[in-house]
Amino acid sequence: MKRRILISSLEPGCQEFFLDCNCSLERVEFxxxxxxxxxxxxxxxxGILKIKASMDKNDFEKYISSLISLKKHGDTMFLTTRNAMYKSIIELKFIKLITESFGVSGYRVIVQP
Structure with missing residues (x-):
């Protein structure tokens, strides 16, 4: 099915436009x-291997391996998790290890249920 997606921004001077795409949903195993x-x-x-070597195996599997996304942008790490409790635990117990392992000074942990 051919679809068009409206791309817009709240930034001044940015023009809205439509992007044509072939959209389909596919279920893939996590x-x-x-x-x-x-x-x-x-x-x-x-960075992932440094974290894995420094963490308890069960904690690594539960809090790091289950992340939806891990991205580095400049001097900041962006981590996306499904669980607000995991976000809190990552920030309290593991964020120093994560930032040191990737050589960054900033981070943002996002919850995406």
């Missing part, structure tokens, strides 16, 4: 973060 990073963002793999 894969652990480490596997996705190897394929999608290999530059982040060293």
């Amino acid at each position: 894969t652990p973060l480490e596997d996705r990073i190897k394929n999608e963002e290999p530059t982040l793999l060293n």
Whole structure:
């Protein structure tokens, strides 16, 4: 099915436009973060391996491997989790390890249920 998506911004001077796309939904099995990073963002793999080596295996699987997304933009890490409680635990217990492992000074943990 051919669809058009409206792209707009609240920033002054930005024009709205339509983007044509072929939209389809596909269900895919959730894969652990480490596997996705190897394929999608290999530059982040060293940081993930440092975190894995420094954390308890169960904590790594529960809080890091289950992340929806992990992105580095400049000097900031963006982590997306499904669970607000996990967000709190990551910020309280693991954020220092995460920022040091990726050599960044900033972070943002986002909850996406």
